[in-house]
């Protein structure tokens with residue numbers, strides 16, 4: 001008998017950590033992680049096993065397929081938006097070919113066990129692309145179908161993978177006699193920028209917000225690479241995990257779409273800085289604009305409309321900007337840096 005497990009790719013990344021923390025706390029002890037690098041102790045202690053390797057390595061995926069029965073896949077491995085602009089072809093391979101391989105693994109597993117495999121995919125506000133700041137201001141909060149004209153490789157990858165997930169869920173090999181509809185139960189969230197108290201992002205364009213607060217907490221200088229008026233939506237990591245768990249727990253019949261926007265708050269970089277200053281009066285932050293990274297932020301929406309998520313699966317963020325600081329970031333960051 002193959003052991004029944006939950007697979008998390010990119011387990012050593014930011015959302016991977018958050019997921020492991022939360023699923024383990026909920027008593028889930030059959031997590032198998034995959035990552036390019038050896039995950040840290042926190043992750044190792046809370047998973048059944050961690051496989052070190054590349055999701056593009058067919059042998060690795062075949063080993064997983066042979067050894068385990070997979071109940072659900074959380075496919076978090078990806079190159080983020082800034083890094084992807086430096087290596088667009090590698091980004092495409094990891095973000096698109098990697099996702100295709102994982103979707104195919106999910107289909108094979110579902111066919112062999114005759115039961116659906118749930119598949120969680122983290123999409124992003126990077127799928128949107130607004131032509132200029134005027135259009136961004138006029139458009140306000142975007143709904144799922146608005147302005148899907150990504151300007152980054154990462155955004156293109158995420159948008160296409162949303163469609164791939166839909167294809168595997170609803171239309172896979174529709175010309176064959178075998179009916180595969182619903183075998184891959186694909187569910188995706190378009191995340192805003194995420195701020196974790198425990199980890200720092202690597203290679204994203206929304207990194208200025210988490211970098212600002214972690215630098216202030218460490219007493220380090222920080223050069224924020226976007227203008228003070230730069231505005232996109234953000235949320236805490238704990239709300240991001242709450243959303244993943246909420247969407248994955250929702251009954252399939254309640255879901256009217258496979259991809260959902262979610263939101264919590266959308267401060268400008270300057271407003272976030274003011275908030276950081278409330279807690280760290282000595283925060284030493286300059287605004288030193290990187291025009292290229294700024295132009296990516298300018299193409300992302302200033303807010304998103306998450307009515308569908310609220311209606312279909314009861315989504316609601318716990319943390320607004322004030323609570324994000326008072327109830328999550330400050331207490332957790334303080335204890336993190338005091339312990340280190």
Ligand code: SER
Pocket residue numbers: 080081082123124125126154191192193194203204205206207
């Ligand atoms: N936060 C990500 C990035 O900046 C977008 O999903 O790349």
